[in-house]
Amino acid sequence: MIKSALKYVATTVLGLCLGVSAHAAVVTFTGGTMTNNSSGTGITNNSVVYQDVSKYEEAGFRVQFFFSGANPFSSIIGDYYGVGNDVIHGHWATGDYGTLTQIKITKIDGSSFDMNYFVLTSNTETGGGAASGNEKAYIHASGDGTSDDYSQLLPAENWGFPATQVFLGSQFDSVKAVWFDVANAVDCFGMDNFFIDQAAPGTVPEPGSLALAAFALFGMTAAARRRNR
Known part of the structure; x- marks a missing residue:
């Protein structure tokens, strides 16, 4: 017995x-396919840095960048902080260095997913420096992929590592899209490791x-x- x-x-x-x-899935921004605005492609590998990125695909997910105008420094994927770890990094149109207006995450097949938490590596209005605390960057949840069903203000974050885990509530379950944007001047915005369809640590x-x-x-x-x- x-x-x-x-x-x-x-x-x-x-x-x-x-x-x-x-x-469960973790989008690490390593080993996926980057496509830039001139239709060139590349594979992230923890050492190379790609600029002028239009989209990135990994583990069945797509990350898209949207802009108000051309600027190669607006969207970056790779070892941007020089520590052997791939991230995505954007320079918003509200700041001094880019024209980025939105970063959007969807499943390539269009199905729903739970966005549970991610790592915020930069959210600062001071390019390459410390955050002021006045930054207003948001993450939005959409059940149908287009409507703005819920938004959450993100914490300010100094440029680079160490970083902060951002945990998301049930509003980000069964969504077809999540996206990021800003409501005031934010120069630098970086992220790592999207944890999808899994529980919080512990x-x-x-x-x-x-x-x-x-x-x-x-x-x-x-x-x-x-x-x-």
């Missing part, structure tokens, strides 16, 4: 592990932890089997 119960629990845990891995074990738990339980099952021989 003990070994049967242990085997059942282990199988269940392993199934949960596989389920979490199958449905609420559900990570896939690796689940796998270790499953293997441990299988080990207990084997030990119980040996004792009962």
Whole structure:
């Protein structure tokens, strides 16, 4: 009875592990395809930096940049901060360095998703420097991909790392699009790691932890089997 119960629990845990891995996604901005405004393409690899980006695709998601005019410095993807880690970085039309008006995230197949949290690496009206606290950058949620159903003010953030995790509520569940824009002068705006269709850290074990738990339980099952021989 003990070994049967242990085997059942282990199988269940392993199934949960596989389920979490199958449905959750993290868009890291590494290993995806960048397309620039002249239709050139490239693959991010934690070292190269691309400017004048029109869209980026990774893990079934598309990130699009919109502009009020031409300026190659407005949209950037790659190791922009020089630390061996890819990010997206924009220079808004309200600031001094670019013409960016919106950054929009959708699923390539048009289906719904939950945007759970992401990493904010810059949100400052001082180019390349500390935030003033007066920055007004927003993230918006849309259930149909076009309507503005909910908006959330983002915290000010100094240029570069260390960064801040921004957690999103249920308003960002079952959306077809989320987008970012600003309501006042923001020079630099950077982001990393979009966590999609998964719980916030600490609420559900990570896939690796689940796998270790499953293997441990299988080990207990084997030990119980040996004792009962």
